[in-house]
Amino acid sequence: MAYRVAVVGATGAVGEAMIAELERSTLPIAELVPMASARSAGKTVAFRGAEVPVVEATPEAFSGVDLALFSAGGQTSRALAPEAVRRGAVVVDNSSAFRLEDRVPLVVPEVNAEALADHRGLIANPNCSTIQMVVALAPLRERYGLRRIVVSTYQAVSGAGRRAVDALRFESGRWLEGEGFVPEVLPVASLPVKYPIADNVIPQIDRFEPNGFTFEEMKMVRETQKIFGDPALEVAATCVRVPVTVGHSEAVTVELEEAPASMEDVVEALRAAPGVVVWDDPTAQRYPTPMLVRGERDVYVGRIRRDLFRPNVVHLWVVADNLVKGAAWNAVQIAETLEEKGLLRVPAAEGDR
Amino acid sequence: MAYRVAVVGATGAVGEAMIAELERSTLPIAELVPMASARSAGKTVAFRGAEVPVVEATPEAFSGVDLALFSAGGQTSRALAPEAVRRGAVVVDNSSAFRLEDRVPLVVPEVNAEALADHRGLIANPNCSTIQMVVALAPLRERYGLRRIVVSTYQAVSGAGRRAVDALRFESGRWLEGEGFVPEVLPVASLPVKYPIADNVIPQIDRFEPNGFTFEEMKMVRETQKIFGDPALEVAATCVRVPVTVGHSEAVTVELEEAPASMEDVVEALRAAPGVVVWDDPTAQRYPTPMLVRGERDVYVGRIRRDLFRPNVVHLWVVADNLVKGAAWNAVQIAETLEEKGLLRVPAAEGDR
Numbered sequence: 207m208a209y210r211v212a213v214v215g216a217t218g219a220v221g222e223a224m225i226a227e228l229e230r231s232t233l234p235i236a237e238l239v240p241m242a243s244a245r246s247a248g249k250t251v252a253f254r255g256a257e258v259p260v261v262e263a264t265p266e267a268f269s270g271v272d273l274a275l276f277s278a279g280g281q282t283s284r285a286l287a288p289e290a291v292r293r294g295a296v297v298v299d300n301s302s303a304f305r306l307e308d309r310v311p312l313v314v315p316e317v318n319a320e321a322l323a324d325h326r327g328l329i330a331n332p333n334c335s336t337i338q339m340v341v342a343l344a345p346l347r348e349r350y351g352l353r354r355i356v357v358s359t360y361q362a363v364s365g366a367g368r369r370a371v372d373a374l375r376f377e378s379g380r381w382l383e384g385e386g387f388v389p390e391v392l393p394v395a396s397l398p399v400k401y402p403i404a405d406n407v408i409p410q411i412d413r414f415e416p417n418g419f420t421f422e423e424m425k426m427v428r429e430t431q432k433i434f435g436d437p438a439l440e441v442a443a444t445c446v447r448v449p450v451t452v453g454h455s456e457a458v459t460v461e462l463e464e465a466p467a468s469m470e471d472v473v474e475a476l477r478a479a480p481g482v483v484v485w486d487d488p489t490a491q492r493y494p495t496p497m498l499v500r501g502e503r504d505v506y507v508g509r510i511r512r513d514l515f516r517p518n519v520v521h522l523w524v525v526a527d528n529l530v531k532g533a534a535w536n537a538v539q540i541a542e543t544l545e546e547k548g549l550l551r552v553p554a555a556e557g558d559r
Numbered sequence: 560m561a562y563r564v565a566v567v568g569a570t571g572a573v574g575e576a577m578i579a580e581l582e583r584s585t586l587p588i589a590e591l592v593p594m595a596s597a598r599s600a601g602k603t604v605a606f607r608g609a610e611v612p613v614v615e616a617t618p619e620a621f622s623g624v625d626l627a628l629f630s631a632g633g634q635t636s637r638a639l640a641p642e643a644v645r646r647g648a649v650v651v652d653n654s655s656a657f658r659l660e661d662r663v664p665l666v667v668p669e670v671n672a673e674a675l676a677d678h679r680g681l682i683a684n685p686n687c688s689t690i691q692m693v694v695a696l697a698p699l700r701e702r703y704g705l706r707r708i709v710v711s712t713y714q715a716v717s718g719a720g721r722r723a724v725d726a727l728r729f730e731s732g733r734w735l736e737g738e739g740f741v742p743e744v745l746p747v748a749s750l751p752v753k754y755p756i757a758d759n760v761i762p763q764i765d766r767f768e769p770n771g772f773t774f775e776e777m778k779m780v781r782e783t784q785k786i787f788g789d790p791a792l793e794v795a796a797t798c799v800r801v802p803v804t805v806g807h808s809e810a811v812t813v814e815l816e817e818a819p820a821s822m823e824d825v826v827e828a829l830r831a832a833p834g835v836v837v838w839d840d841p842t843a844q845r846y847p848t849p850m851l852v853r854g855e856r857d858v859y860v861g862r863i864r865r866d867l868f869r870p871n872v873v874h875l876w877v878v879a880d881n882l883v884k885g886a887a888w889n890a891v892q893i894a895e896t897l898e899e900k901g902l903l904r905v906p907a908a909e910g911d912r
Binding site for chain 2: 354358360393406407418419427442453489490509510512
């Protein structure tokens with residue numbers, strides 16, 4: 207069987223990356239159906255040598271679609287993802303709309319593919335920052351147990367969409383020429399206060415919650431707990447936007463249940479883990495940076511070192527392409543995993559057909 | 560009495576900032592003596608409306624100098640600072656050469672001015688990243704006790720000198736034009752491997768130590784312990800260079816001996832602390848960024864929040880101008896403090912005169 211695959215938000219930064227991942231996917235694809243808002247309908251996207259017209263994302267457009275990858279924001283997902291499932295499409299949703307719902311699996315295939323088993327047509331793709339962190343921590347969790355995570359992020363602007371990338375480039379040009387500008391996009395397009403990102407860093411990603419953490423920081427808490435199936439796992443995050451187009455970096459401090467016998471043992475656990483590349487050699491100044499990982503599906507880990515005071519605490523530097531493993535590849539990887547497991551169909555009770 | 564004040568490394572990024580701080584200092588200055596290597600001798604620097612010639616830094620040049628601010632690297636400090644003291648100059652040294660020596664006070668005036676009491680002519684200025692962190696943590700230490708610090712830094716390139724600022728600008732221009740370039744300066748000019756800093760972040764500042772931490776990270780451990788006079792204080796740092804010209808940011812997680820009664824109590828302690836500005840209001844999207852603090856002497860603290868799981872753990876976002884409070888102002892502030900305490904002289908046993 208070959209599938210009709212829709213990408214919702216096909217003209218966005220993640221949508222474009224999803225189409226690129228589908229191009230190199232092992233999934234048998236009969237047809238690509240790029241969807242977007244009415245404004246973008248009529249544009250075309252390139253797919254395997256053809257120019258494919260973008261159609262407006264409406265409930266009816268999902269008729270005959272087998273798989274729909276959503277990345278057009280929470281509002282679009284809330285409005286259309288249930289409609290797509292009702293029409294028989296398995297949805298992998300990249301928004302935060304359904305991630306924490308009990309009956310929606312939240313999946314990083316290397317970590318918790320088993321959660322796909324009883325899906326009901328809708329699977330959630332985790333937040334980009336969460337994905338790369340759990341890929342790196344899963345092997346340590348398995349070998350030593352995880353008690354607590356403290357993470358500081360260095361997040362690329364592409365995580366905030368194409369407009370934010372354009373803003374970084376525009377602002378950088380003005381900055382280099384010594385000219386002023388009015389920041390218009392970051393930290394959050396829909397909130398009133400804007401800050402420059404060129405020659406600056408911004409410690410706000412998404413809106414604030416009443417507890418003083420941002421929604422992005424709380425995603426890292428709640429999603430990590432759900433993916434690991436451990437509601438008692440302690441996570442503390444500070445999420446920061448940096449003037450980088452693509453590639454999220456994270457300084458991760460992890461408190462393990464059990465102290466590793468040696469750091470070689472930690473490195474071995476990481477090396478053996480799927481989706482992880484250990485890129486770590488201080489004597490050769492080897493460690494990952496955003497530049498290294500662009501276009502890569504793997505999560506790169508370096509700066510692996512034991513805490514100076516607590517033998518059960520380890521520090522890591524984790525870098526991945528936020529558009530690839532952090533979004534598009536993880537979504538396509540979920541679809542490939544469903545296909546391999548014979549699960550790429552909406553259970554009879556959920557769809558109309 | 561008015562002083563003859565030398566600035567060694569007067570043409571560097573920090574030297575220039577030192578001269579700017581001396582211009583607005585309350586210290587009575589009879590004469591500024593800018594010094595640099597033979598290569599820069601003959602240039603002039605502007606000071607209070609005059610163009611002052613730069614002289615070569617030699618042992619003899621310190622004759623008649625009362626106060627010498629050094630910022631020309633560890634090698635120059637090791638060679639010339641003792642010579643300056645021997646000739647009667649009180650030295651405030653911004654290099655790491657003497658910071659950990661037992662008989663050298665390592666001083667942040669807001670935190671441990673009392674350490675100046677029995678100086679022997681040479682006072683060390685701490686590392687930029689350490690200074691802003693201890694200013695922010697001193698009031699919490701006093702009120703609740705400090706047990707452990709985990710810090711991730713977002714450090715500006717000016718911390719690596721003028722060449723690194725030039726490199727960021729050059730690389731940014733090439734990046735915007737889509738042209739390649741060969742990185743030549745960062746992370747460490749004297750080490751073989753170089754990485755781009757435009758559109759990138761680099762998790763290495765200074766060379767690596769055998770324990771896997773960088774020297775910069777170990778400075779934050781050892782200097783913080785020394786400044787607080789607490790060799791058991793646990794500090795874990797990840798130091799990262801970001802594409803920002805001026806202004807270091809730090810995500811600081813601090814484990815206190817005692818859980819604060821409320822976060823209002825924490826904010827009050829910070830507000831009352833000298834050299835600290837609390838800049839924190841999530842509802843107004845108020846938090847410090849590098850752009851906010853440029854040219855400021857104070858350390859700005861925002862994102863103040865209690866850990867979700869451990870009541871004795873607090874998270875802070877700490878931003879300061881690395882050239883001002885992180886280097887030049889702290890050095891001039893040490894000199895002003897010495898003057899106020901009647902200590903701006905080399906004790907008889909140390910100098911020759």
